[in-house]
Amino acid sequence: GAGVSQSPRYKVAKRGQDVALRCDPISGHVSLFWYQQALGQGPEFLTYFQNEAQLDKSGLPSDRFFAERPEGSVSTLKIQRTQQEDSAVYLCASSLGLRQDLSGNTIYFGEGSWLTVV
Amino acid sequence: AQKVTQAQTEISVVEKEDVTLDCVYETRDTTYYLFWYKQPPSGELVFLIRRNSFDEQNEISGRYSWNFQKSTSSFNFTITASQVVDSAVYFCALSEARGSSNTGKLIFGQGTTLQVKP
Numbered sequence: 001g002a003g004v005s006q007s008p009r010y011k012v013a014k015r016g017q018d019v020a021l022r023c024d025p026i027s028g029h030v031s032l033f034w035y036q037q038a039l040g041q042g043p044e045f046l047t048y049f050q051n052e053a054q055l056d057k058s059g060l061p062s063d064r065f066f067a068e069r070p071e072g073s074v075s076t077l078k079i080q081r082t083q084q085e086d087s088a089v090y091l092c093a094s095s096l097g098l099r100q101d102l103s104g105n106t107i108y109f110g111e112g113s114w115l116t117v118v
Numbered sequence: 119a120q121k122v123t124q125a126q127t128e129i130s131v132v133e134k135e136d137v138t139l140d141c142v143y144e145t146r147d148t149t150y151y152l153f154w155y156k157q158p159p160s161g162e163l164v165f166l167i168r169r170n171s172f173d174e175q176n177e178i179s180g181r182y183s184w185n186f187q188k189s190t191s192s193f194n195f196t197i198t199a200s201q202v203v204d205s206a207v208y209f210c211a212l213s214e215a216r217g218s219s220n221t222g223k224l225i226f227g228q229g230t231t232l233q234v235k236p
Binding site: 003020031034036040041042043044045048056089091093095097105106107108109110112114 | 122153155160161162163164165168209211222223224225226227228229
């Protein structure tokens with residue numbers, strides 16, 4: 001499809017289990033973002049990639065969270081030893097990222113991966 | 119500090135009523151962008167509009183219109199003649215241009231849940 005694709009759409013993990021969430025950005029998009037959205041809240045920034053380089057990971061809540069984008073396209077967000085507070089929707093987004101002023105790029109979001117830790 | 123406030127948590131209207139969703143933002147930068155996204159139950163954030171800080175001209179797109187006022191740091195969104203399909207959560211977001219540290223990441227408000235009843 002033409003949009004941002006995420007998998008799995010739904011994941012139930014037992015506390016302590018590791019999970020991996022995949023994101024397929026729009027083809028040709030340089031910039032890729034991960035956001036976390038808790039129930040009833042707005043999305044919060046986790047990390048940003050420009051091609052394969054992770055330029056900003058200031059939003060990752062702990063060292064249990066790890067993201068990669070090894071070939072500058074598909075990205076994986078990994079959460080180790082999941083905790084109940086990790087339950088949220090994890091949104092991936094991408095943008096062309098070609099403008100010098102990146103703040104003006106329109107960011108397109110996927111449908112999210114809904115993670116429930118029990 | 120950068121912040122986006124959507125004071126209205128939930129709004130309920132009857133179909134064909136007009137409704138305005140409020141958004142107030144805080145930023146230290148003179149160059150920034152404002153966005154509105156719609157999030158239907160499926161979870162995907164759908165881009166509606168982007169405005170830059172130098173363009174205060176109001177915009178109309180069909181039943182949607184936006185009122186940007188720098189003097190009050192507000193970027194309000196009005197839906198005219200609302201329809202049931204407009205029911206969703208609406209998010210206002212801010213992106214700042216900060217030179218070399220600029221990634222284009224978005225800072226979201228808490229969202230406003232709009233329910234349009236038939």
